[in-house]
Amino acid sequence: xxxxxxxxxxxxxxxxxxxxxxxxxxxxxxxxxxxxxxxxxxxxxxxxxxxxxxxxxxxxxxxxxxxxxxxxxxxxxxxxxxxxxxxxxxxxxxxxxxxxxxxxxxxxxxxxxxxxxxxxxxxxxxxxxxxxxxxxxxxxxxxxxxxxxxxxxxxxxxxxxxxxxxxxxxxxxxxxxxxxxxxxxxxxxxxxxxxxxxxxxxxxxxxxxxxxxxxxxxxxxxxxxxxxxxxxxxxxxxxxxxxxxxxxxxxxxxx
Numbered sequence: 365x366x367x368x369x370x371x372x373x374x375x376x377x378x379x380x381x382x383x384x385x386x387x388x389x390x391x392x393x394x395x396x397x398x399x400x401x402x403x404x405x406x407x408x409x410x411x412x413x414x415x416x417x418x419x420x421x422x423x424x425x426x427x428x429x430x431x432x433x434x435x436x437x438x439x440x441x442x443x444x445x446x447x448x449x450x451x452x453x454x455x456x457x458x459x460x461x462x463x464x465x466x467x468x469x470x471x472x473x474x475x476x477x478x479x480x481x482x483x484x485x486x487x488x489x490x491x492x493x494x495x496x497x498x499x500x501x502x503x504x505x506x507x508x509x510x511x512x513x514x515x516x517x518x519x520x521x522x523x524x525x526x527x528x529x530x531x532x533x534x535x536x537x538x539x540x541x542x543x544x545x546x547x548x549x550x551x552x553x554x555x556x557x558x559x560x561x562x563x564x565x566x567x568x569x570x571x572x573x574x575x576x577x578x579x580x581x582x583x584x585x586x587x588x589x590x591x592x593x594x595x596x597x598x599x600x601x602x603x604x605x606x607x608x609x610x611x612x613x614x615x616x617x618x619x
Contacts, residue, residue, distance in 0.1 A: 368437040368466040368499045369530055371398055372553035372573040379564070379575055380555075382441075384582040385410055385426075386433035392581075393434040399466070402430060404441040406582030415579075416475060420446035424459055431464040439467030439499060444474060445491060453487050454494030467499030469533065472520060478506060485523040492528030501555060502529030507536030514542045518549045525552045531574065533557075540566055547571040 371378040381397050383389035384406030392400055405415035407426050427440045440460060445453040453470070460468045470491045472484035479487065488502050502524030504517045521532040532552045537543055538560040547554050553573030556562065558580075567575055 368399055368439065369553075371437075372531060374547065374553060374571040374573045375568060377564075377568055377572050377575045380439070380577075381581055382406060382577055382579065383430060384579070384585075386429050388581070388585070389430045389433045389438070393436050397436060399437040399439065400430065400434060401439045401576055402427060402441050403579040403582055404443055405579035409579075409582060409586065416443065420456060420459075424463055427460065427465055428463040437466035438464075439469070439501065440465050442468045442470060444471045445487065450486060450490040453490040457491040457494035457498060457500075461495040461498050465498060467501060467531075468495070469501035469503050470529075471503045471505050472524075473505035473509060478509065478511065481520055481523055484520065485527040488524045488527040488529050499530045500528060501531040501533050502527070504532075504534040505536075507534055512536075514545060518546060521546070521550045521552075525550060531555055535578070538562060540570060543567065543572065544570045 378399060379397070380399055380401045381392040382401045382403035383392055384403050389400055404418070404423070407423070408415050408418050411418060411422070423440070423442065423446070427438070431438050442456060442460060445456045447453045447456050457468060468491070470488055472479050472487070478484070488500065491500055502521060504520040504524070506513065506517055506520070517534045517537070521534065525532060530552060531554070532550050533555040534546065535557040536559070537546070537556065540562065543556060547570055555574040555576060556567055556572045558564070558575055558577050564575060
C-alpha cells in the first residue's frame, strides 16, 4: 500500500496504464510504468465477453496472474465488488488482497443504477474493512451514467473518503474546469480518466495525482489486430508490415 500510494503526487501524476493480460502487463512494465491497473472491459474482451459479464472468481484469478507477471504494484478494477451484501463486499476485497494486489477500486454503480450515497459509502467502508492494506479507490460513476452534476460527484467522493477511500475517481469527467474544482474540494488524491481533449500536461497543472486510460490501450491493440487481420483475409499485404512492426516491438518482452 505504501509504495503505491506514495506514487500519487498532485502535480506530478502517476501515469497508470491499464493492462488486460500478463503479456500487456509485462510490456507496460518494460516500458517504464511505475505501477499498473487492470481494465474490466479489456479483460472481459479476452474471454469473448462484454464488460460486466465476468465472474469474481475469474477476475481474481486474472489479478493474481498480472501480479505474478510484474514487479510493480498492480491496482484492480473490481467494478462494484461483485457483491450485493456488505459482508460479501468485504470478502471480495479480502480475497483481492490475498492475490498480492496493491490496490483496488469500488464503484457506486450496481449494474442498473447508482447506489444511494449512504449505501455506497457503506460499501466503501466494507471494502476498507476487508482489505486494510489495499489502496482503495472510491469511484463516483455518475458521469458515465447520465448524472453529470459536479456537486453530486464531489459529495459522493467526499463521503467515500470519509468511509476510507485513499484515492478518488469520477470517470467520464472531461471539463478541465470541473476537474480543477474537484481536486480542490476533495481530501484525497484524484484519478482522472484520459478522455476527449484532456491532456497529461493540463491534468498535471490541475493538480491531478493519477491518470489512467481504462480499456483504451486494449481497444487500440484490438483495433491494430483487426486492421491487420482484415487486410490478410482480404488477400492484402499490408498486414505483413504491421505484424513485423509488432514483432519488433514485442521481442524484448517475450524473448
